[in-house]
Amino acid sequence: MEANLTAKRTGAEEVVWDLSDLYASVDDPAIERDMQQADAQAEHLAASYRGQVAALDNESLYQAITEYEQAIEMANKLASYAHLIWSTDTGNAAYGKLLQKVTEWSSRLEQQLLFFDLEWINAPDDFAQTMIDDPVLAHYRHWLEATRRYQPHMLSEPEEKILSEKAVTGREAWVRFFTEVMGNTRYPYNGEELTQSGILAKLYEPDREVRRTAAQSVTGVLREKLPILTYVFNTLAADKASDDRLRSYQSWISSRNLSNEASDEVVDALIEAVTSRYDIVARYYRLKRDLLGLDELYDYDRYAPLPAAAGEYHWDRAREIVLNAYQNFHPRVAEIAGEFFTRAWIDAAERPGKRGGAYSASTVPSVHPYVFMNYTGAARDVMTLAHELGHGVHQYLSREQGMLQAHTPLTTAEMASTFGEMLVFTDMTAQASDPQVRLAMLANKIEDSFATIFRQVSMNRFEHAMHTARREEGELDSERLSDLWLQTQQAMFMDSVRMSDDYRVWWSYIPHFLHTPGYVYAYAFGELLVLALFARYQQEGGGSFAERYLDVLRAGGSDWPEKTLAPMGVDLTDPNFWQEGLAEIEKMVDQAEALVNGQ
Ligand SMILES: [Zn+2]
Numbered sequence: 001m002e003a004n005l006t007a008k009r010t011g012a013e014e015v016v017w018d019l020s021d022l023y024a025s026v027d028d029p030a031i032e033r034d035m036q037q038a039d040a041q042a043e044h045l046a047a048s049y050r051g052q053v054a055a056l057d058n059e060s061l062y063q064a065i066t067e068y069e070q071a072i073e074m075a076n077k078l079a080s081y082a083h084l085i086w087s088t089d090t091g092n093a094a095y096g097k098l099l100q101k102v103t104e105w106s107s108r109l110e111q112q113l114l115f116f117d118l119e120w121i122n123a124p125d126d127f128a129q130t131m132i133d134d135p136v137l138a139h140y141r142h143w144l145e146a147t148r149r150y151q152p153h154m155l156s157e158p159e160e161k162i163l164s165e166k167a168v169t170g171r172e173a174w175v176r177f178f179t180e181v182m183g184n185t186r187y188p189y190n191g192e193e194l195t196q197s198g199i200l201a202k203l204y205e206p207d208r209e210v211r212r213t214a215a216q217s218v219t220g221v222l223r224e225k226l227p228i229l230t231y232v233f234n235t236l237a238a239d240k241a242s243d244d245r246l247r248s249y250q251s252w253i254s255s256r257n258l259s260n261e262a263s264d265e266v267v268d269a270l271i272e273a274v275t276s277r278y279d280i281v282a283r284y285y286r287l288k289r290d291l292l293g294l295d296e297l298y299d300y301d302r303y304a305p306l307p308a309a310a311g312e313y314h315w316d317r318a319r320e321i322v323l324n325a326y327q328n329f330h331p332r333v334a335e336i337a338g339e340f341f342t343r344a345w346i347d348a349a350e351r352p353g354k355r356g357g358a359y360s361a362s363t364v365p366s367v368h369p370y371v372f373m374n375y376t377g378a379a380r381d382v383m384t385l386a387h388e389l390g391h392g393v394h395q396y397l398s399r400e401q402g403m404l405q406a407h408t409p410l411t412t413a414e415m416a417s418t419f420g421e422m423l424v425f426t427d428m429t430a431q432a433s434d435p436q437v438r439l440a441m442l443a444n445k446i447e448d449s450f451a452t453i454f455r456q457v458s459m460n461r462f463e464h465a466m467h468t469a470r471r472e473e474g475e476l477d478s479e480r481l482s483d484l485w486l487q488t489q490q491a492m493f494m495d496s497v498r499m500s501d502d503y504r505v506w507w508s509y510i511p512h513f514l515h516t517p518g519y520v521y522a523y524a525f526g527e528l529l530v531l532a533l534f535a536r537y538q539q540e541g542g543g544s545f546a547e548r549y550l551d552v553l554r555a556g557g558s559d560w561p562e563k564t565l566a567p568m569g570v571d572l573t574d575p576n577f578w579q580e581g582l583a584e585i586e587k588m589v590d591q592a593e594a595l596v597n598g599q
Pocket residue numbers: 387391414417
C-alpha cells in the first residue's frame with residue numbers, strides 16, 4: 001500500500017482537515033474544561049429535576065430540556081473530536097487514550113441523564129399531551145412526541161438498569177466474541193493467509209479462477225467454524241426473542257421500525273414491492289453473463305468487472321465534477337459543499353495508520369460537519385466524495401434544529417448522500433463519449449443499487465425466516481439456517497445465477513444480522529426514496545423542486561419523516577410509491593441492454 005502511495009499522485013496528498021473548530025489538539029485544556037462543565041450541568045439537572053419532570057410547568061420544562069440538550073451537545077463535541085482525530089491515525093497512543101477516556105466518560109454522563117428520558121417517557125398521558133401541544137415547547141415538539149413512542153415498551157427503572165448491565169456480559173459479549181473470532185480468522189489463498197476483506201476483494205478480480213478459488217477458501221473456513229457461528233446466531237436470536245417478549249414488541253422487526261420512525265405497514269409495503277420485482281435482478285445478471293461470455297453465472301461471478309473501466313481522476317477534477325453537478329442543481333448546495341474544500345473540513349489524503357472507509361461526521365450544531373475519506377483517484381472515489389458531501393450539506397443545513405432534532409432516522413439519513421451521487425453519476429455518464437465506458441459506469445451503478453436495494457431486502461427475508469423459525473421451532477441447526485439462506489437468496493436471483501452448494505453457508509459471516517437485527521432494509525428504503533425523488537426532479541427540473549428539497553434538508557429530524565417529505569409529493573404510506581423507484585432501476589437495466597445491443 002505504501003508503494004502505491006509514492007508511485008501515484010492523486011492530488012489529495014495535502015488534503016488534510018483542520019479540526020481546530022472543535023479543539024486545538026489532544027492536549028487542549030478546553031477538553032478537560034468542557035468535560036467538567038458537562039458533568040456540572042448533568043449534576044445540576046439531576047439536583048433540580050430528578051423526580052420532578054412530570055410536575056414541571058411549560059416554562060420550566062423548556063428550561064430543563066435546554067439544559068439537557070446543552071449537556072448532550074457538549075458530550076457529542078468531545079466524542080466527535082476524539083473519534084475524528086483517532087480515525088486519522090488509529091495507531092497513535094495519545095489519540096487512542098483520549099478516545100477511550102471520552103467513551104468511558106460519556107457513558108457515565110448518559111447514565112446520569114437517563115432519568116430525564118425515563119421520567120418524560122413515563123409521565124402521565126394527559127400531562128404529556130398538554131406539554132406536546134404547548135406553544136412554549138413548540139420547538140421541541142417532535143423530540144417530545146418521538147421520545148414518548150417507546151413508552152409501551154419501557155420497563156421500570158430498576159428493570160431497565162438490570163437489563164442494561166446484564167447485556168454487557170450477555171448480548172454484547174456474544175457480539176464481541178463473534179467480531180473477534182471473525183476478525184482473527186485468516187483465509188488460505190495460494191499459500192498466503194488473507195484477512196476477510198482481502199479474500200472478499202478477490203471476488204472482484206477479472207480472472208474467474210481467482211474468484212472461484214477465493215470463494216472456495218471462504219466456504220472452507222466458514223464450514224470449519226460453523227458449529228461456533230451457528231451457536232452464536234441461535235443464542236442472539238433467542239436473546240432477541242426474549243427481549244421482544246419482555247418489551248411487548250409484536251414481531252421481530254417492530255423495535256427496529258419504531259427506532260426508524262417507520263410503521264410496520266410502511267416497511268411491509270417496501271418489502272412486498274421489492275420482492276415483487278426480483279425479475280429486474282434476474283434480467284440484469286442474464287445480461288452480465290452474456291457480457292462476460294459465460295455459459296452460466298455462478299455466485300462467485302456476480303462481482304466480476306466488465307472490460308472497460310473508467311480512468312483515474314485527479315483530486316482537482318473530482319472537486320470540479322462534484323461542485324459543478326451540485327451547482328446545476330442549486331447554487332446554495334454548491335456554496336455549502338465548496339466551504340468544505342476552502343475551509344479544510346475534508347480529510348482525503350491516504351496515509352499510514354488512517355482507518356479505511358469514508359464518513360461525514362455531523363459533530364454538533366455549534367460547529368459544522370467534517371468529511372473523512374481515502375482518495376485513491378478511482379472513479380468510485382469521485383462518487384464517494386459526492387456521497388459524503390451530500391451528507392455534509394444535509395448535516396450543515398439541519399444544524400438549525402439543534403442537537404436533539406438535527407438527526408434524521410436511519411431511513412432518510414442516506415437521502416442527501418444518495419441524491420448527490422445521482423447528480424454526479426448523471427453528469428459523469430453524460431460526459432463519457434465511449435459507449436463501452438458508459439456501459440461500465442452504468443453497470444457499476446446498477447450493481448450498487450442492487451446491493452443497496454435487492455440484496456438488503458433478500459437479507460431481510462433471511463432474517464425474517466431465521467427469527468420466525470427460531471421462535472416457532474426452537475434451536476436451529478446449521479443445515480436449517482443454510483436452507484433458509486439459500487431459499488431467500490435464490491428467490492432474488494431466480495434462474496440468473498447458479499448458487500453453488502458452497503454458497504449455502506455464506507449467511508454465517510454477515511455481522512449486521514448480529515450487531516443490529518433488522519438494520520438492512522433501511523438502505524433499500526433510502527435508495528428507493530431517492531430514485532423516486534430523482535425521477536421527479538428530472539421531470540420537473542430544478543426551481544421549485546430544489547427549493548422544497550432544501551427545506552426538507554433543513555428540517556433534519558424535526559418531524560416524522562412522512563411529514564417532512566410530504567412537500568415533495570411523497571406518500572410513504574402508499575404501497576405504490578416504492579414502485580416508482582423500482583421503475584427507475586428497471587430503466588437503467590433497459591439502458592444497459594440498449595448499449596449492449598448498440599442502440
Ligand atoms: Zn452514507
